Amino acid sequence: MHIPDGYLGPQTYVVLDAAIVPVWAIAAAKVKSTLKARQVPLMALGAAFSFVIMMFNVPVIGGSTGHAVGATLIAILLGPWAAVLSVSIALVVQALLFGDGGITAIGANCFNMAVVMPFVGYYVYRLIAGNTDGLRRRVISSGIAAYVSIVVAAIFAGVEFGLQPLLAHTAAGQPLYAPYPLSVAVPAMAVEHLLFFGWVEALATMGVVAALGRSDSALLEMKPAARPLRWLWAAFAGLVLLTPIGVLAPGTAWGEWGAEEMKARLGFVPEGLAKVGGLWTAAIPDYAPAFVKNPLLGYLVAAIVGSVIVVGVTWGVAALVAKRENDDESSAAAA
Amino acid sequence: MCERDIRPADLGGGRLRPSLARRTAESVGRHVSEVLENEDLATADGLLQRIDPRAKLLAILLFSVTASLLRSPWLLAAMFAIALALAAASAVSPLSFARKVWGSAGLLAVLLAVPAATRLVTPGPVLVPLGALSLSTPGVLGAVTLVLRVVASAGTALLIVWTMRWSDLLGALTRLKVPDVIVATLAMTQKQIVSLMRTTQQIHLARESRTIAEGSVAENRDWVTGRMAFVVRKSIKTADDVYDAMLARGFSGSMCLVARVQGGRRDWAYLAAAAATAAALLGIDRAMLR
Incomplete structure (x- = not known):
């Protein structure tokens, strides 16, 4: 996910380079207030660890191996703000000492891997793990958090790539930087992380959390959150309210064509698609509930319904895991 | 590992593909050599x-x-x-x-x-x-x-x-008014990266030297993530040691780096x-x- 120089135009990298500076300043202030003078060695070691963890070959399936970024793991161990600094320093060292990742793209790389990943990972972990002391729930939570965080970071990187043809092109429309539009760049980045790198990140994070939980569980103590969890809910609600913006985007996402659109593009509908395409009818097709006539309102209603279902299912699974752990502990205590 | 039979496939089945431990050790070794060669070139x-x-x-x-x-x-x-x-x-x-x-x-x-x-x-x-x-x-x-x-x-x-040279780069950053705390952290990071990379390389070489057969994917993964956890513990322990050493040398919370350029x-x-x-x-x- 390290973006080299040349793929992002100045309109993107200048904005992200400028945006990352205040984030570093806030992170430094937060870390200083919690770690005091101890911050320098801890940040340096956190950065060194972040750098070295990317070198471990993690076996996934068959003979394939991959490298983890480790940002969620560091956020769980040191807290999200400390992770911002540690992963950023590791990325800067990678760019300046090894030439890995661009110099002008430092802001973009830090935004994706040192801001998005730790915060998404940390809050997903907090949300699922709650205040449990049970190792199994923490391990599962860390895996889900790592998986979600790297996929979200990859989507951000995909958006940055996909915006380039819109932001910078010649008079004839030829892209000057990353050449693929959003409809290609976002699915390409998301799919490779959903199918492979997300699992590498999840397996590595779960393995380390499990090993630390068995040998040195004090390291897994909940670190002070950047903000109380209610801010996460506020941000989440804000995102839900912004979903009608999606209606403004014309066309269908690349690769998500239905039979009619497929026929318009290819001139025919593949036999398999025609056979199975109509087997399932969604409850809210095209994110447009039948009982809402206004498309913007319909999109919003679909977002609220979807969010409630996802949060409800996650909550239910977490409650079941917690209950099972409590039962196990009660049985162990009784024995 | 020792509780299951070793199959011919575990021994590579006649293939000469290096083991996971050897591949990682060589990759980390290349990075360590790169740092040292860069320092030579820079001087x-x-x-x-x-x-x-x-x-x-x-x-x-x-x-x-x-x-x-x-x-x-x-x-x-x-x-x-x-x-x-x-x-x-x-x-x-x-x-x-x-x-x-x-x-x-x-x-x-x-x-x-x-x-x-x-x-x-x-x-x-x-x-x-x-x-x-x-x-x-x-x-x-x-x-x-x-x-x-x-x-x-x-x-x-x-x-x-x-x-x-990394030290010259840090000196340049200091003279360009980058806060001392950031430059000090970068300086410490580079030293610790080399140290942790050597540790990682040694861990993998040690594994390679005492392994006669590749384990299953799950066994290898457990081993790898266990070593990652070891690196976490070592990092935090070293951070504490470095901080104690800083205190012993009179560190009081503020830093002032001397730029030689x-x-x-x-x-x-x-x-x-x-x-x-x-x-x-x-x-x-x-x-x-x-």
Whole structure:
């Protein structure tokens, strides 16, 4: 996910380079207030660890191996703000000492891997793990958090790539930087992380959390959150309210064509698609509930319904895991 | 491992594919060697090594921004040629320099750009007829521009990596008013990275030396993540030790780093030449657009 120089135009990298500076300043202030003078060695070691963890070959399936970024793991161990600094320093060292990742793209790389990943990972972990002391729930939570965080970071990187043809092109429309539009760049980045790198990140994070939980569980103590969890809910609600913006985007996402659109593009509908395409009818097709006539309102209603279902299912699974752990502990205590 | 039978497939089945532990140890070893070789190159007697790190850093940043603003593939190729010439004048083998740039960033850019050169992605007149995968003229032009932009930028960045000692870079950052706490953290990070990389390499070599058969994927994964956890514990323990050592030497929370670098006329001349080159390239680029 390290973006080299040349793929992002100045309109993107200048904005992200400028945006990352205040984030570093806030992170430094937060870390200083919690770690005091101890911050320098801890940040340096956190950065060194972040750098070295990317070198471990993690076996996934068959003979394939991959490298983890480790940002969620560091956020769980040191807290999200400390992770911002540690992963950023590791990325800067990678760019300046090894030439890995661009110099002008430092802001973009830090935004994706040192801001998005730790915060998404940390809050997903907090949300699922709650205040449990049970190792199994923490391990599962860390895996889900790592998986979600790297996929979200990859989507951000995909958006940055996909915006380039819109932001910078010649008079004839030829892209000057990353050449693929959003409809290609976002699915390409998301799919490779959903199918492979997300699992590498999840397996590595779960393995380390499990090993630390068995040998040195004090390291897994909940670190002070950047903000109380209610801010996460506020941000989440804000995102839900912004979903009608999606209606403004014309066309269908690349690769998500239905039979009619497929026929318009290819001139025919593949036999398999025609056979199975109509087997399932969604409850809210095209994110447009039948009982809402206004498309913007319909999109919003679909977002609220979807969010409630996802949060409800996650909550239910977490409650079941917690209950099972409590039962196990009660049985162990009784024995 | 010892509780299950060893199958021929575990021993590689006659294949000579190195084990996971050996592959990781070699990869980490290459990175350690790279750090040490970079330090050797950075202390060689060459043009860029004699320039003040601040001037060098500013010039390279200027070149990186210039590479991102140019539109002409010819001028981007010229920028790469300038980086190659600067490398050659700085005791860096041009062949090694070109191989490093094209073998990593260049290759990735080619792989990414080739599909964009087809008419499927970039419509336009056919330049290379290949049936459904024919390459279009604007597609090829865009792909060539992207690849040259990436190698010009990567070549420029490699000049920092190969001609500047890490300590000089930190000195330059201090003189450029980067907060001391950040520079101190960067300094400590580089030392700890080398130390942790050596530990990681030794862990994997030790595993390799006492393994006669590759375990299952799950066993290997457990082992790898267990070693990662060891590196976490070692990092935190070392951070505590370093902090105790800092306290023992009178550290009271504030830092003041001494920058040893001195600038002179040669450095100003270099910076002026870099600025003039960048301005000339951008001027020609804009003139070519009209």
